[in-house]
Amino acid sequence: xxxxxxxxxxxxxxxxxxxxxxxxxxxxxAGRYLPEYRATRARAGDFMSLCRNPELCAEVAMQPLERxxxxxxxxxxxxxxxxxxxxxxxxxxEGEGPRFADPIRDPRQIDKLPxxxxxxxLRYVMDAVAAIKRALGRRIPLIGxxxxxxxxxxxxxxxxxxxxxxxxxxxxxxxxxxxxALLAKLSAATSLYLQAQIEHGADAxxxxxxxxxxxxxxxxxxxxxxxxxxxxxxxxxxxxxVPVVLFTKGGGQHLELMAETGCDGLGLDWTTDIGQARTxxxxxxxxxxxxxxxxxxxxxxxxxxxxxxxxxxxxxxxGHVFNLGHGITPGVHPDHAAAMVAAVRELSPAYHG
Amino acid sequence: xxxxxxxxxxxxxxxxxxxxxxxxxxxxxAGRYLPEYRATRARAGDFMSLCRNPELCAEVAMQPLERxxxxxxxxxxxxxxxxxxxxxxxxxxEGEGPRFADPIRDPRQIDKLPxxxxxxxLRYVMDAVAAIKRALGRRIPLIGxxxxxxxxxxxxxxxxxxxxxxxxxxxxxxxxxxxxALLAKLSAATSLYLQAQIEHGADAxxxxxxxxxxxxxxxxxxxxxxxxxxxxxxxxxxxxxVPVVLFTKGGGQHLELMAETGCDGLGLDWTTDIGQARTxxxxxxxxxxxxxxxxxxxxxxxxxxxxxxxxxxxxxxxGHVFNLGHGITPGVHPDHAAAMVAAVRELSPAYHG
Numbered sequence: 001x002x003x004x005x006x007x008x009x010x011x012x013x014x015x016x017x018x019x020x021x022x023x024x025x026x027x028x029x030a031g032r033y034l035p036e037y038r039a040t041r042a043r044a045g046d047f048m049s050l051c052r053n054p055e056l057c058a059e060v061a062m063q064p065l066e067r068x069x070x071x072x073x074x075x076x077x078x079x080x081x082x083x084x085x086x087x088x089x090x091x092x093x094e095g096e097g098p099r100f101a102d103p104i105r106d107p108r109q110i111d112k113l114p115x116x117x118x119x120x121x122l123r124y125v126m127d128a129v130a131a132i133k134r135a136l137g138r139r140i141p142l143i144g145x146x147x148x149x150x151x152x153x154x155x156x157x158x159x160x161x162x163x164x165x166x167x168x169x170x171x172x173x174x175x176x177x178x179x180x181a182l183l184a185k186l187s188a189a190t191s192l193y194l195q196a197q198i199e200h201g202a203d204a205x206x207x208x209x210x211x212x213x214x215x216x217x218x219x220x221x222x223x224x225x226x227x228x229x230x231x232x233x234x235x236x237x238x239x240x241x242v243p244v245v246l247f248t249k250g251g252g253q254h255l256e257l258m259a260e261t262g263c264d265g266l267g268l269d270w271t272t273d274i275g276q277a278r279t280x281x282x283x284x285x286x287x288x289x290x291x292x293x294x295x296x297x298x299x300x301x302x303x304x305x306x307x308x309x310x311x312x313x314x315x316x317x318x319g320h321v322f323n324l325g326h327g328i329t330p331g332v333h334p335d336h337a338a339a340m341v342a343a344v345r346e347l348s349p350a351y352h353g
Numbered sequence: 354x355x356x357x358x359x360x361x362x363x364x365x366x367x368x369x370x371x372x373x374x375x376x377x378x379x380x381x382x383a384g385r386y387l388p389e390y391r392a393t394r395a396r397a398g399d400f401m402s403l404c405r406n407p408e409l410c411a412e413v414a415m416q417p418l419e420r421x422x423x424x425x426x427x428x429x430x431x432x433x434x435x436x437x438x439x440x441x442x443x444x445x446x447e448g449e450g451p452r453f454a455d456p457i458r459d460p461r462q463i464d465k466l467p468x469x470x471x472x473x474x475l476r477y478v479m480d481a482v483a484a485i486k487r488a489l490g491r492r493i494p495l496i497g498x499x500x501x502x503x504x505x506x507x508x509x510x511x512x513x514x515x516x517x518x519x520x521x522x523x524x525x526x527x528x529x530x531x532x533x534a535l536l537a538k539l540s541a542a543t544s545l546y547l548q549a550q551i552e553h554g555a556d557a558x559x560x561x562x563x564x565x566x567x568x569x570x571x572x573x574x575x576x577x578x579x580x581x582x583x584x585x586x587x588x589x590x591x592x593x594x595v596p597v598v599l600f601t602k603g604g605g606q607h608l609e610l611m612a613e614t615g616c617d618g619l620g621l622d623w624t625t626d627i628g629q630a631r632t633x634x635x636x637x638x639x640x641x642x643x644x645x646x647x648x649x650x651x652x653x654x655x656x657x658x659x660x661x662x663x664x665x666x667x668x669x670x671x672g673h674v675f676n677l678g679h680g681i682t683p684g685v686h687p688d689h690a691a692a693m694v695a696a697v698r699e700l701s702p703a704y705h706g
Contacts, residue, residue: 164646164647164682165647166647166650166682166684167650169645169647169648169650169651170647170650170651173648173650173651173652173655173659174651174652174655213624214624215624215645216623216624216626216645217624217625217626217629218626218662219645250603250624252606253605253606253624253625270569271566271567271568271569271570271603271606272570272606273569273570273571276570292522292568292569292572293517294517294518294519294522294523295522295526297519297520297522297523297526298522298523298526298527299526299527302526302527306526309571329517329519331519
């Protein structure tokens with residue numbers, strides 16, 4: 001039996017258990033908006049060298065916790081580690097997005113893709129989980145994460161980022177069986193990957209579905225939600241007490257279906273009213289979000305007003321993890337993130353107890 | 354009394370009057386996917402030179418009608434003509450997006466911005482409307498258009514395209530009165546601009562709210578929908594019989610509020626199910642959309658299947674204008690657009706009469 005986590009507000013909010021205040025963390029909290037992150041990153045060299053260095057991963061994961069009174073830490077890594085471990089050759093050119101040296105250009109490549117052993121090909125991620133966990137001690141929970149199968153598939157087929165997903169959607173519409181095979185493989189790989197993160201110390205996991213919102217409702221269910229549901233089902237078998245959060249950016253119209261997967265929480269972007277979302281699905285899942293990250297470009301006074309609106313919209317009681325609606329952007333001043341965290345701590349107790 | 358338009362299916366669908374089949378046109382139908390467009394564009398020089406040449410505007414507006422049996426033509430122009438006429442200095446660098454030489458960097462600039470006279474500073478657009486109308490004769494209706502005030506404001510403040518609208522949102526949150534003043538000016542300018550397009554021959558008008566979907570629901574209502582509602586109200590006073598269509602990309606959660614503006618139709622992107630949208634607002638407005646433009650990268654057989662799904666989702670009766678959910682993309686083969694148009698013509702009569 002391990003020692004309990006000292007501040008478990010994040011986990012209790014996901015279980016919708018009574019709390020004294022709303023927990024808060026924010027997506028990409030270890031990131032470029034922090035000068036200390038940029039310094040560590042410069043020492044590491046390129047982005048993947050940072051991801052492959054467990055001690056530096058722990059260093060950057062701890063940096064936001066030194067500045068802010070946060071209720072969760074998150075693994076420092078990238079969603080594309082899984083396709084990289086499948087042999088596609090990931091790199092990040094400075095100032096550009098991710099690139100795969102060997103993208104999927106022919107459906108016949110799909111059968112040959114291996115399902116990576118997370119303890120072998122993704123050992124460096126497991127070492128990062130363990131290193132961050134050691135650095136954290138039992139203070140607050142650690143969140144593990146992965147990309148959704150559909151999101152990974154888009155990068156694997158396009159070879160990098162894309163505006164309209166021309167290749168990925170052409171494959172999806174013209175060769176749905178091949179796309180299903182790719183997604184099944186990614187669901188299997190991601191299930192093992194997140195299970196291994198839990199075994200190495202992650203206290204909760206989150207699946208980032210960055211591009212599910214680019215699909216029609218019908219295609220979303222078949223090609224994004226179903227593969228995520230398989231991962232949730234696997235995790236609920238092997239680690240039933242570990243909360244799972246699903247986040248589909250632009251998925252505000254699909255919350256009811258997402259909640260049916262058996263996940264514990266839904267991440268919301270800022271285009272959905274969190275109070276309305278609670279009315280729709282709050283009896284089944286917790287909600288995480290959803291301040292517009294661009295509000296952090298406004299003044300601390302305005303940030304406080306907008307934090308208050310999100311808290312008020314969710315309303316009384318547990319089941320809310322305060323967060324941004326997407327990752328914090330590099331141009332935000334760290335003091336503005338501090339204003340957000342302070343506002344949640346000061347204003348949220350009124351909605352509890 | 355002018356001669357009636359020979360094929361007025363588009364206008365009748367917007368009025369939800371009985372029809373024999375579903376009308377079809379598509380956003381950006383005069384565009385780079387057509388080799389004949391690229392040839393005319395090359396002759397014109399840069400993009401704004403094309404927009405400023407009424408005869409060439411008519412040439413490119415007519416090109417898709419030569420290839421496809423479409424039920425509407427649309428003005429060839431750009432949404433940023435209005436801020437350009439306000440003195441911001443619009444240009445398009447090759448391969449890049451729009452740029453303003455003099456973006457709004459200080460709220461004090463806003464008071465000095467003129468409201469352009471559409472018959473003077475935007476004379477070239479009115480001449481383009483008239484030239485296209487002459488070329489069309491009375492065959493099919495001509496759609497005029499403008500950008501939404503919020504969408505225009507983002508470009509005016511950012512100086513061009515943006516990923517996160519950092520400057521525009523900072524102004525909106527920190528100086529909402531200044532933003533309201535800018536939007537009021539843009540509403541006034543756009544009201545006059547669309548009125549003038551109608552006076553020069555536009556049979557319907559559409560407002561493109563490309564970036565309204567980037568706002569929180571509360572900010573959307575205040576900063577995007579309300580300024581559009583003012584334009585609708587103006588047009589309904591001066592030209593009550595001319596249909597007005599509102600299109601907010603990513604606005605699927607706001608359809609009920611959009612319908613309350615008094616507009617005649619709503620454009621839908623592909624992330625909303627059109628049948629569900631009809632259930633929500635079909636008693637008040639027509640719906641235009643909403644095939645995922647990336648489906649045009651798939652095979653003609655698959656395009657036909659997906660067109661059938663959109664038609665079936667909308668269901669029986671009038672009130673549907675078939676379209677893509679966003680502009681056609683440059684990489685699409687013209688024959689694939691033909692497959693879409695043919696499928697609408699062949700499959701839609703089953704839903705009428």
